[in-house]
Amino acid sequence: MIKKIGAWIKRHPIWSAIIGLVTVFIAYNILKPAQPEYEYLTDTVVKGDIVRNVSASGKLRALNTINVGAEVSGQITKVYVDYNSPVTKGQVLAVIDPTRVGAQVNQGEAQVALAQAGLQQAQANAEKARSDLALQQRNFARRKALADKGFLSKADLDLAETQLIAARNAVQVTQTQINSSRAQIRQAGAQLSSSRLDLNRTNIVAPASGVIINKLVEPGTTVAASFQTPNLFEIAADITKMQVEASVDEADIGQVKEGQNVTFTVDSYPDDIFKAKVRQVRQAPVESQNVVSYLVIIDVDNLEGKLLPGMTANIEIITGSKSNVTRVPSPALRFRPRAADRETQDNGGEKKPDKQKRQALVYVATNDPYKPKARIVTIGVEGDEYTEVISGLKPGEKVLTRTKSLKPKTEAEADADTGEDDSAS
Template identity: 25%
Template sequence: MSNAAVGVGGVKSFRGEGRPRARWAWAGLGAVVVGLAVALGWWHFAGRDFPGRSAVPSPAAKAGSSVEPIAVQVVSLSPGGIRRTSAQVGSVRPFQEADLFAKVSGYLAKLHVDYGDRVKAGQVLAEIDDPEDVEEAKKTAADVAQAEAAVVQAQALVDSARADRAASATAVEQSEAEVERYESMRSYHEKKFARYRDLVARQAIPQQIADEEEEGYESAMASETASRKAVLNAKAQLEAAAARVKKAEADVVAARAAVDVARARHAKAQVFVAYMKISSPYDGVVTRRNFFPGAFIRSAAEGGTVPLLTIARIDKVRVMTHIPDRDVPYADVGDEADVTLDALPGRVFKGAVSRFADSEDPTSRTMYTEIDLPNPGAELRPGMYGVATVVLDQSRKASTLPASALAGESRGGKGDVFVVKDGVARKTRVDIGADDGLRIEILSGLEPEEQVVLDVGAVADGTPVRPAPQEVHAQAAVKSPRHE
């Protein structure tokens, strides 16, 4: 009994001690469930403010969050795409320049200009003394006068030959008239002699009378023959006279040709006399003077290699530069160009590409290019150098942002920026075009009036922000070269 009681009591004692332990186990499990529920609730409401998560602010935040908005620099789209430019060293050269050489050799008699003198087109700048050419001009002038006199003489011979021809023609007519007269006389004596012979045959008259008439008949025949020969002689004289006319006319042509030759020689001599005066080819300035009066000037034709003067036209100048190979395909005549010169700091001279070689130098792989600039005040002087920036291409359809506005790196023509919307920064995907390191082209994804955050390192998606004052933005933009 005692064992049983003990056993039963032992069993009771066991159950009495196990029930409190089960209650504690159930209580621990409930505490764990409550803790998990609290953790899930906190994660649901507070975890949305973690950087990088795109969740809508909680009602509590909307009702009155204590987070102070961050002041950020903002910028809007700038119309116009990125300009592709080529900035190269350029030098100013005269629009036109001429080295003036002497065409004739001689002593420099007069020099009317010196360095820096402004000259006009056609103005006499220097005179050379060359007596030989002066005398040659006088001689050729006399030759012209002599040749012209020979023409007058030849013309007179033509007139004389024509008169002789006319006289010969008259003589032919007279000879032919004499032939007719002698033919008539011969016919008369022939008939008369025939009658006398008939009378002699009938013994009506003596033979002596017939013989006398026969003599008259033969004399008439002889006269007729002589007149016919006179006609032939007159015609020969006429032909000779005509030939003399032709010769005289040819002599006139030759004499006139001789006049032309003489005049040509005189004109040539006068040209050499004119070469003794050296004139300016255009309006310009004297940029070089190599001789003084009294110096012997050797003509270029005789081996002279040093110009007497150099004239430069500078009312308009050429800026000479070289466009590198990578930019050559984009270069066109008419491209805008800005020229800055070291001698004139702070000045920008606007121009355009006027011409280029259309071929690259195989050594430097650059293309020779010229930019014309007006120079009415002559402040651009040949020899000045600086930088010529040629605008090769510029998109008018795209807009740009500073490159610092891009959040992260762009891939495949896509990128992200932060746009201020309802007081918070929102990451926005945009299409990107060209990027020159300073600005990027925005092809789509933004509206012109939208404000884009520049301080991308200070915000995340959903960060409360407010635009900084404009003057602060301007000062920050000046400090950062990436905002230019």
């Protein structure tokens, strides 16, 4: 049989070569290893810096904002300032029509004058009453002397005594009138002072130096101060120092402490990173749609004047940091290879870390890319991108971070794809 095949090959060398190539091709496709559909991506363990942040957002506010209101009612006749106007303490910002209050001042002055005239009349009456009293005292003394010698009847002496008592009572009445007139003067004076104070208050003045950041009135506006003081202007006393009022989620508030450093950006200057510091963590909870947060006050220097009240700040509160430590990408602590590639319990695989000892499980690359080695490591500071490894890994080792698909993409997937088709198991 073999001789016949050999003879045929000699007679048909071309066909023999074709048949041989086809046979080799078929055998190769049957025996070649299957192309894997995925691969594991790794990252190298290195030394570097780790920063742990708490992200939040908040609004910029002036450190000291003053609401300027009106204590009297009336119509605004003049407004001397506008938005962004710098003002100094005592500067007149607006004027309320003083006509009504001026009339009250005139009425108060008239009341004071009337009370003073009443006092002068009471004093004149008192002087006359004292003169009458002196006269009655002399008259009674003479009549009593005559009555003692028997030259005057008892009835005439009683009449003189009655007149003396009446004169004394008249003096007391006039003194009471004087006291009443003086009280009326004080009352009218108090009312006059109040009216003059209201007249002064028709000039709305700045209580402190700063910048007008809000104006709520225009000439012709009527303000009513009957029940509460209406706000007319808002002054930022010093915009070189501002604060951010940030809402921090209850899950993160335990990491935030006074004095921690903060970095933030605002939409107006996306390339600028501003530095700040936590001044206060308020303990009063703020609940919105069943989400509890806490207000954190952050001090900001605004010497360049770029920041404006009301801007939204995207905040990163630095709650922990370390320099030049062994670190791994944080996703490596959460990544798990496919079940078929993991070590089994028989050969020591699938170890369970002790979270109380701050242990975590990572998978280290080996010579076989589909047989990674599970390893327990002790971790330290946990950041968003990297986590400190205290023990269990050395710089230079490679850890698995994610899975990459090697399946050929369909035309539709290729058109819709915007990057690598990566997925973690």
